[in-house]
Structure formats: C-alpha cells, structure tokens
Amino acid sequence: MKISISKNEFYNAIQTASHAISQNSPLPSLRGIKIEAADDALLITGSNADISIFITLKKNDKNNLTIMEEGAILIDARYLNDIVRKLDSDMINIEIIDGALTKFTGVAATFKINGMRPNDYPSVDFSEPVNSISMPTADLLQTIDETVFAASVKETRPIFTGVNVNLSDNVLTFTATDTFRMAKKKMELVSDASFNITIPAKSLNEVKSTVLVNNPDTVKIALNDKKAQFISGDILFQTRLLDGKYPDTSSIIPKAFTRFLVMNRMDLIRAIDRTTFIKNDNVSVNRLQCSENEVVLTNKSQEIGESYEQLAASYTGEPLDISFTAMYVMEAAKAIPDMQIKISFVEEMKQFILTSPDNDNILQLVMPVKTFN
Amino acid sequence: MKISISKNEFYNAIQTASHAISQNSPLPSLRGIKIEAADDALLITGSNADISIFITLKKNDKNNLTIMEEGAILIDARYLNDIVRKLDSDMINIEIIDGALTKFTGVAATFKINGMRPNDYPSVDFSEPVNSISMPTADLLQTIDETVFAASVKETRPIFTGVNVNLSDNVLTFTATDTFRMAKKKMELVSDASFNITIPAKSLNEVKSTVLVNNPDTVKIALNDKKAQFISGDILFQTRLLDGKYPDTSSIIPKAFTRFLVMNRMDLIRAIDRTTFIKNDNVSVNRLQCSENEVVLTNKSQEIGESYEQLAASYTGEPLDISFTAMYVMEAAKAIPDMQIKISFVEEMKQFILTSPDNDNILQLVMPVKTFN
Numbered sequence: 243m244k245i246s247i248s249k250n251e252f253y254n255a256i257q258t259a260s261h262a263i264s265q266n267s268p269l270p271s272l273r274g275i276k277i278e279a280a281d282d283a284l285l286i287t288g289s290n291a292d293i294s295i296f297i298t299l300k301k302n303d304k305n306n307l308t309i310m311e312e313g314a315i316l317i318d319a320r321y322l323n324d325i326v327r328k329l330d331s332d333m334i335n336i337e338i339i340d341g342a343l344t345k346f347t348g349v350a351a352t353f354k355i356n357g358m359r360p361n362d363y364p365s366v367d368f369s370e371p372v373n374s375i376s377m378p379t380a381d382l383l384q385t386i387d388e389t390v391f392a393a394s395v396k397e398t399r400p401i402f403t404g405v406n407v408n409l410s411d412n413v414l415t416f417t418a419t420d421t422f423r424m425a426k427k428k429m430e431l432v433s434d435a436s437f438n439i440t441i442p443a444k445s446l447n448e449v450k451s452t453v454l455v456n457n458p459d460t461v462k463i464a465l466n467d468k469k470a471q472f473i474s475g476d477i478l479f480q481t482r483l484l485d486g487k488y489p490d491t492s493s494i495i496p497k498a499f500t501r502f503l504v505m506n507r508m509d510l511i512r513a514i515d516r517t518t519f520i521k522n523d524n525v526s527v528n529r530l531q532c533s534e535n536e537v538v539l540t541n542k543s544q545e546i547g548e549s550y551e552q553l554a555a556s557y558t559g560e561p562l563d564i565s566f567t568a569m570y571v572m573e574a575a576k577a578i579p580d581m582q583i584k585i586s587f588v589e590e591m592k593q594f595i596l597t598s599p600d601n602d603n604i605l606q607l608v609m610p611v612k613t614f615n
Numbered sequence: 616m617k618i619s620i621s622k623n624e625f626y627n628a629i630q631t632a633s634h635a636i637s638q639n640s641p642l643p644s645l646r647g648i649k650i651e652a653a654d655d656a657l658l659i660t661g662s663n664a665d666i667s668i669f670i671t672l673k674k675n676d677k678n679n680l681t682i683m684e685e686g687a688i689l690i691d692a693r694y695l696n697d698i699v700r701k702l703d704s705d706m707i708n709i710e711i712i713d714g715a716l717t718k719f720t721g722v723a724a725t726f727k728i729n730g731m732r733p734n735d736y737p738s739v740d741f742s743e744p745v746n747s748i749s750m751p752t753a754d755l756l757q758t759i760d761e762t763v764f765a766a767s768v769k770e771t772r773p774i775f776t777g778v779n780v781n782l783s784d785n786v787l788t789f790t791a792t793d794t795f796r797m798a799k800k801k802m803e804l805v806s807d808a809s810f811n812i813t814i815p816a817k818s819l820n821e822v823k824s825t826v827l828v829n830n831p832d833t834v835k836i837a838l839n840d841k842k843a844q845f846i847s848g849d850i851l852f853q854t855r856l857l858d859g860k861y862p863d864t865s866s867i868i869p870k871a872f873t874r875f876l877v878m879n880r881m882d883l884i885r886a887i888d889r890t891t892f893i894k895n896d897n898v899s900v901n902r903l904q905c906s907e908n909e910v911v912l913t914n915k916s917q918e919i920g921e922s923y924e925q926l927a928a929s930y931t932g933e934p935l936d937i938s939f940t941a942m943y944v945m946e947a948a949k950a951i952p953d954m955q956i957k958i959s960f961v962e963e964m965k966q967f968i969l970t971s972p973d974n975d976n977i978l979q980l981v982m983p984v985k986t987f988n
Contacts, residue, residue, distance in 0.1 A: 321919060324892040330885065330924075343920070350927075351889055355920035512703065516724055519697040546694060547716070547728035554723075 243279045243313025244337040249348075251305035252284075252334055253326045255297045256319070258477060259288030261452045262295040263319045271362040274316035277336070278360070279309045287366065288319065293445050294366045295452060296478040306333065315344050316358035325353050368478060371466040375409065375433050379461045379474060383454045385416050386446050388427050388577040388604050393443035394420035404440035406488040407470075409433060417491055418443065423570040424491060424607040425577060440488050441470055445481035453479045495607060496593065499586035501559030503532060504599055507575055507583040509554060514572045517541035517549040526568040527611050533561040541568070564590055565613040571596070574606030616652045616686025617710040622721075624678035625657075625707055626699045628670045629692070631850060632661030634825045635668040636692045644735040647689035650709070651733070652682045660739065661692065666818050667739045668825060669851040679706065688717050689731035698726050741851060743844060746808050747837035748782065752847060754802065755834055756827045758789050759819050761800050761950040761977055766816035767793035777813035779861040782806060790864055791816065796943040797864060797980040798950060813861050814843055818854035826852045868980060869966065872959035874932030876905060877972055880948055880956040882927060887945045890914035890922040899941040900984050906934040914941070937963055938986040944969070947979030 259275050267273050267290060276287040284299040284307055301307045315338055326334060331348035339345045342357040386405075394402035399421075406417040414431040417424065453461060453472045461474040465483075472479040518526045520541040531538045537555040542548040564587065575583055580598040587594045596606040632648050640646050640663060649660040657672040657680055674680045688711055699707060704721035712718050715730040759778075767775035772794075779790040787804040790797065826834060826845045834847040838856075845852040891899045893914040904911045910928040915921040937960065948956055953971040960967045969979040 318919075321892050325889075328885070328889040330889070351886070351922065351924040353920060353922045356918065512701070513724070516698075516701040516703070519694050545729065546691075547726060549724065549726045551724040 243277070243315055244309075244311035244335075245279045245284060246306070246308045246310070246333055246335045247284060247299070248305045248307075249326060249329055249332055249334045251299065253323075255284075255286045255299055255476070256288075256322055256326060258452045258456075259286050259295045259297060260319050260323060261448050262288035262290055262293045264290045265320065269364070271316055271358055271364070273318055273320075274358050274363070275319045275322055276314065276316050276360055276363050278314040279312050280314075281312070282309070283307075284309070287363075289364070289366050292442060292482055293448055294368070294480045296366075296368050296480070297476050298478075299476060311337075313338055314360040315342060316360050316363055317344060317355060318358075321355055325355070366480070368471075368480060370471060370473075371464045371469065373435050373437060373466060374462055374464040375414070375431060375435055376460050376462045377414075377431065379454050379458060381429065382461055382463075382472075383450060384579070385427050385429070386450055386454075388579075389416045389418045389425040390443050390446050391573050391577070392418040392420060392423055392425035392606075396420070401440055401484055401486045401488055403444075404442050404484040404488075405446055406438070406440045406491075408438045410436045410438075417488070419491060419607075422567070422609050423574060424494065425574070426491070426495075426605045426607070428603050437465060438488070439465055439467070439470060440484040440486075441481060442484055449479055449481075453477050494593065495595065495605065496588045499588055499595075501532070501557070501562050501587040501589075503537065503555050503557045503585040503587075504582060505537075505553060505555035507578060507580060510583055511572055511575050513539050513551050513553055514568050514575075516551070518568050518572075520546050520549055527565055527613060528568045528571070529563070529565045529613065531561075531563050532557045532559075534558065559587070562587055562590065564594070565611045566594075566608055567611055570608045574608055577606060578604055616650070616688055616717075617682075617684035617708075618652045618657060619679070619681045619683070619706055619708045620657060620672070621678045621680075622699060622702055622705055622707045624672065626696075628657075628659050628672055628849070629695055629699060631825045631829075632659050632668045632670060633692050633696060634821050635661035635663055635666045637663045638693065642737070644689055644731050644737070646691055646693075647731050647736070648692045648695055649687065649689050649733055649736050651687040652685050653687075654685070655682070656680075657682070660736075662737070662739050665815060665855055666821055667741070667853045669739075669741050669853070670849050671851075672849060684710075686711055687733040688715060689733050689736055690717060690728060691731075694728055698728070739853070741844075741853060743846075744837045744839040744842065746810060746839060747835055748787070748804060748806050748808055749833050749835045750787075750804065752827050752831060752834045755836075756823060757952070758800050758802070759823055759827075761952075762789045762791045762798040763816050763819050764946050764950070765791040765793060765796055765798035765979075769793070774813055774857055774859045774861055776817075777815050777857040777861075778819055779811070779813045779864075781811045783809045783811070790861070792864060792980075795940070795982050796947060797867065798947070799864070799868075799978045799980070801976050801978075810838060811861070812838055812840070812843060813857040813859070814854060815857055822852055822854075826850050867966065868968065868978065869959075869961045872961055872968075874905070874930070874935050874960040874962075876910065876928050876930045876958040876960075877955060878910075878926060878928035880951060880954060883956055884945055884948050886912050886924050886926055887941050887948075889924070891941050891945075893919050893922055900938055900986060901941045901944070902936070902938045902986065904934075904936050905930045905932075907931065932960070935960055935963065937967070938984045939967075939981055940984055943981045947981055950979060951977055 278285040286297040329348040335347040344357045346353040458475045464471040537553040584599040651658040659670040702721040708720040717730045719726040789800045831848045837844040910926040957972040
C-alpha cells in the first residue's frame with residue numbers, strides 16, 4: 243500500500259472511525275483502525291463488539307487522494323490519531339515498507355510504525371439489509387435527543403438499555419424507558435416497510451456524534467432482526483440490536499387525565515434545577531402542590547434544608563399534592579421542543595405525562611414518588 | 616445577620632473563596648464558607664490546612680451591599696455555590712432566621728439552609744507580616760508559569776514540592792526543581808527586604824486562579840518564616856510555607872558551555888510533541904544528534920516504532936549525541952517567552968540549559984538520560 247491524502251480529510255475519517263474503538267479491547271487488532279487502499283478509494287474501518295464504522299473516501303478535489311499502490315494495514319488507533327493530528331504538512335503519505343511496518347511522512351517528520359496484519363482483523367459483515375427507510379438527519383438527531391436519556395443504564399434487564407424503534411401503519415415510534423420514566427416520540431413516515439427493533443442507547447449516542455454530526459441532509463436506516471445500519475455521505479454506521487421482545491408500553495400511558503398544569507418550560511426547568519442540591523440518600527425529590535390559586539414547588543432534606551418556590555403556572559382541576567424525582571421531570575421537560583409545557587395528571591399516585599400544550603407527538607411519562615410529608 | 620447584595624458580585628467572591636475549600640475536609644466547618652456582615656463590609660473566608668482566602672466586600676455601587684443586621688454564619692460551600700449561581704434574581708437576600716438556619720431569597724425562590732455556627736470555625740491569623748514587596752501582577756503570573764511546573768509532584772522530599780523564592784541584593788529569584796530538571800527565573804527588584812522562603816507549588820497555582828486572575832495592576836507579597844500573603848484588590852490569599860532549607864542549586868548550573876543550538880522555539884516544541892506517543896515504560900525519550908551539518912531528533916520504541924525529523928536549527932560546536940525526557944524539554948521550551956530558543960550543552964552526559972538567545976533571566980535546566988543506542 244502506498245497512498246497520499248489530505249491530512250485534514252484523513253484525520254476526520256480516522257476520528258470518526260475511532261468512535262467504534264475500545265482501547266481496552268481484548269483483541270489487539272480491534273484496537274486498530276483498518277486502512278485499505280483499493281482501486282479508487284480509501285476504506286477505513288473501526289469496530290468493536292457492538293458497533294462498526296466503515297468510511298469510503300473516494301478520490302476528490304478536497305481529499306486529493308492518490309493511490310500509488312493498493313493494499314491494507316491495521317494501525318493502533320491511538321498512534322494513528324496522534325501522528326496524523328500533529329503532522330507538519332497538509333498532505334500525509336502512508337506506505338507499507340516491510341511486512342506490517344508502515345511509514346508516515348509529512349515534510350520533515352517521518353514515522354515508521356509497527357502495524358498489524360489486516361488478516362488478523364475480524365471480518366465484519368457490512369452487507370446492507372433489504373428493509374430500509376430514509377429520514378431527514380435533523381429529525382433523527384432530535385428524536386435521539388428526545389428519547390435516549392430515558393433508557394436504563396443498568397444491565398439488570400438488558401432490553402431497557404435500548405431504544406425501541408417501531409414502524410407500522412406509516413407511523414415511526416421511538417420508545418425508551420428505565421421503568422421509572424418513559425420517553426416516546428411518534429412521527430409520520432410513509433413507507434411499505436414495517437419493523438420492531440431495539441437499538442442499544444449507547445449506539446444511538448455514537449450515531450449522533452459520528453454520522454449525524456457531519457450533517458448531510460438525509461440518513462438511510464437499513465435493518466434486519468440482527469443489525470441496523472445508518473448510512474449518510476461517506477459513512478456507514480452499523481450496530482447490533484438488542485435481543486428479546488420490547489414490552490408493550492402503551493398500557494402504561496393513562497387514557498384519561500383530570501388535572502392539567504401549563505407553564506413556561508424553561509421556568510419549570512430552572513425552578514427544579516435550583517433545588518437539586520437538596521438531596522436525601524443522594525436523590526433530589528420535588529413536591530408539587532397545585533390548586534387553581536397557586537402552584538408551589540418545594541424540596542426538603544433533614545440534613546441540608548428546604549426550598550420553596552411559587553410557580554407562574556396555570557392549573558385546572560382538583561387540588562393535587564404529588565412528589566417526583568427532580569432529575570426525571572427536568573430531563574423530560576428539556577426534551578419537549580416548545581416554549582410552553584403541559585403536564586397532565588390523573589391523581590396523586592398515578593404516573594403523569596409531560597407534552598407540548600398543542601400535541602403529544604413527544605410524550606414524556608414519569609412515575610411519582612411516595613413520600614411521607 | 617441580614618444583608619442584601621448583588622448576586623454576581625457575591626457569586627464571584629464565594630467562587631474565589633471556594634478555591635481554599637477541600638470538600639473532604641475532616642473538619643465539617645472547613646467545608647463551609649464563612650460569611651460575616653460587619654459594619655460597612657461583608658467578609659468572606661474559605662480555608663484549609665494549606666491556604667486561606669479572605670475577601671472584603673465594601674459597600675459600593677457595583678455590589679449594592681446593604682447590611683440590615685450584623686452577624687456571621689458558615690454555609691457548606693457546595694450548597695452556597697449552587698444556590699447563588701442558580702438564583703432567580705439580580706440581588707440576593709441572606710438572613711439568619713433561627714440559630715444557624717439561614718434564609719436565602721431571590722424573587723420567587725426561597726431557601727432555608729442549615730448553616731453551621733461560626734464559633735466552630737478555626738481561627739485563622741490573617742495579620743499581615745512586616746516584610747513585604749510589591750510587583751506587577753502580570754510579572755508574578757508569568758513567573759509562576761515559568762517555574763511552577765518544574766516542582767516535584769512526589770512527597771518523598773517535601774521541600775521540592777515548593778517553589779523557592781529568594782530576595783537578596785535587589786534580585787528576586789524563583790527556583791523549582793524535581794531533581795531531574797530545574798526552572799529558575801531572576802528579576803531585579805529594588806527593596807530593602809531580603810528573604811528566602813519556599814512556597815508550596817499548589818498554593819502558587821491557586822494564587823494564579825484566584826488573586827491574579829482578577830488582574831489588578833499590582834500584587835503585594837507580605838511574608839515571614841511561617842506564611843506568605845498575596846494581597847490584591849479585595850482579596851487576601853494566605854499560604855503556609857514549606858519547612859526546611861531549600862538546597863543550594865547554583866552549583867548545578869554548569870559554568871561554561873561548549874556547544875550551542877539555536878532554533879525557532881515553537882518548531883522545537885512541535886517536533887518533540889509529534890514523537891511523544893512513542894514510549895518505553897510509559898516515558899517518551901528523544902535522542903538529539905547534532906553536528907554543524909545537521910540536527911536530527913529521533914524517538915524509538917521496540918513495540919511502537921520510531922520517528923525521524925531533521926530540525927531547522929543552527930548548531931555550533933563539536934558533534935553531540937544526547938538523549939532526554941521529551942516532556943522535560945517540551946515544558947522547559949514552553950516556559951521561554953521568546954520566538955527563538957537557545958540550548959547550551961557541555962558534553963553528552965552533562966545537564967544542559969534552555970534560555971532565550973539574548974539573556975538567561977529565565978533558565979531551564981534538564982538532566983540528560985542514559986540510553987543504549
């Protein structure tokens with residue numbers, strides 16, 4: 243292999259591929275980035291047990307790619323990132339000079355690095371599943387932000403560490419829950435396809451910072467029951483799916499509500515945020531007391547002290563006295579893309595939902611907390 | 616105590632005082648910030664075993680301080696910072712309402728926090744030592760940056776964890792060394808005073824981020840053999856000194872040099888930085904081969920590979936082949952405030968110095984490393 247390419251374009255590609263690399267991988271070859279010069283393109287691969295990233299750099303005016311000799315090599319991602327980032331030139335030359343020994347050349351600086359043989363790299367099946375949809379990149383980015391935080395971080399029930407993505411009857415639904423709160427986003431998507439998969443939340447966060455950050459207009463999602471691919475521009479992002487059936491969550495959402503609170507969303511977030519230093523057993527719990535005359539948010543800890551704030555909110559319904567985990571309601575409110583927020587309650591110990599006042603395309607559900615006031 | 620004060624001015628003061636607070640202090644009262652309303656000023660104190668910060672906020676148009684009732688209280692620094700930062704108003708009202716229970720009020724938000732009694736606070740002697748000098752803040756800031764990094768981070772010989780500050784014959788000298796490298800800065804200072812103290816490096820770093828960051832024109836340093844005070848604007852910063860005699864370091868600096876290298880300082884820093892990923896036993900060592908024809912910087916590791924770079928340097932003297940710890944020379948070069956850098960050598964296994972080409976007010980000394988090439 244012997245190539246020359248724009249340092250910046252090459253650096254962006256290996257930076258992106260590095261998102262799939264675990265420095266502590268027990269398989270040394272997976273700590274490497276695979277660089278493959280083939281025909282008229284440079285192919286770059288990073289992979290771990292969960293996700294794989296495959297980048298195709300075709301020759302163009304921006305990357306100034308020249309392939310003098312085809313071939314492939316594996317280079318430890320840490321060294322590769324360091325060499326390329328700090329190189330003293332706009333173009334970088336890469337050449338295999340002996341076995342896996344690879345030479346990197348800038349202007350005055352030269353590096354000869356011990357690579358690994360590409361045969362040692364596990365084969366990753368990047369074949370594209372038949373089932374696919376396309377959507378605006380911005381919509382996917384927003385949907386991930388609106389749901390992924392509600393997935394569980396505990397591995398006790400692995401299925402809840404993922405975001406369920408369901409397409410049926412031209413409605414695409416993202417659902418995430420850790421059983422204490424739930425985020426659900428619905429959008430129309432005209433498609434013949436139908437599927438029901440659960441994508442690891444960690445993978446979706448990496449989709450955000452690799453595929454979507456480069457921000458082309460649309461992203462294609464191709465999937466079967468084993469894997470999902472996010473394809474956009476030069477980048478193919480592939481993730482395994484979580485095994486098992488995602489529980490039916492529709493029954494958790496109350497059908498009828500009797501009490502409603504509407505207020506400025508940022509005012510609610512700030513009011514809760516002000517109280518989060520008041521903790522019991524490291525958890526901050528707010529008490530919300532509503533009547534049509536006043537809405538009061540309090541927080542209390544024997545050790546630290548207490549807070550009291552009257553909220554500028556409009557409330558309708560019978561008086562209500564309810565408590566909740568501050569972080570859950572704050573994160574839910576942050577995920578509603580509207581100036582105003584509507585909270586709909588049934589009764590004291592029943593789950594409640596946060597939505598826009600106008601629609602429930604995004605629905606955030608929170609379980610209340612029992613307290614002894 | 617009952618006061619009202621600008622939230623921003625008060626927040627800046629408690630942020631500064633917080634630099635002296637160790638969250639894990641075994642003495643609960645030292646996790647608190649002491650607030651004292653006295654006469655026409657608010658006095659704020661933060662302290663730990665090593666440093667204490669004392670801030671005097673006198674009534675002025677900017678802080679809008681009003682003292683309705685004198686008194687004092689201790690509030691946990693974490694809670695105080697959180698309350699003040701997030702408060703919903705430009706002014707904050709603070710009032711002791713019952714024993715140590717203290718009320719903080721914004722517009723709609725109110726907090727009642729369990730404070731601690733100020734009697735529990737250890738008495739800190741802030742009396743000003745007689746011996747003192749004054750210097751431009753910018754000079755002190757620069758001098759700290761030029762020397763403090765060379766102090767030892769290991770406690771095996773505690774005196775080397777400090778920066779020695781010596782004033783005699785109108786010359787002020789800062790010296791720091793970890794016995795592998797040394798930084799020395801000299802400046803003229805006309806004064807009748809003379810002293811020789813060693814200030815903990817950690818304290819000097821805190822001086823930078825508290826006293827000097829606020830950047831008034833001059834700073835006064837008052838000291839005796841137990842403590843040093845840095846006084847500037849509203850802030851008094853006090854640190855304990857390190858016990859023991861600082862070793863005489865003048866004999867370490869070679870008297871005569873025979874080989875000289877001059878080059879662009881940033882080029883040297885970048886050339887070394889490019890090679891620092893090449894490590895043996897987690898240390899990166901550079902080899903520098905100089906002759907009047909060429910100057911070559913290399914780095915090598917059996918495991919990772921090697922680097923080669925010809926430096927655009929002018930070298931005079933007999934050929935030289937010397938090795939050094941990459942980080943030491945890089946940090947030394949970063950501390951020379953000049954476009955060009957001069958490195959003066961005696962011979963292969965002797966310590967060498969880095970200076971400006973024009974003067975040696977700042978002198979950085981590095982011990983070479985024995986290698987088996």
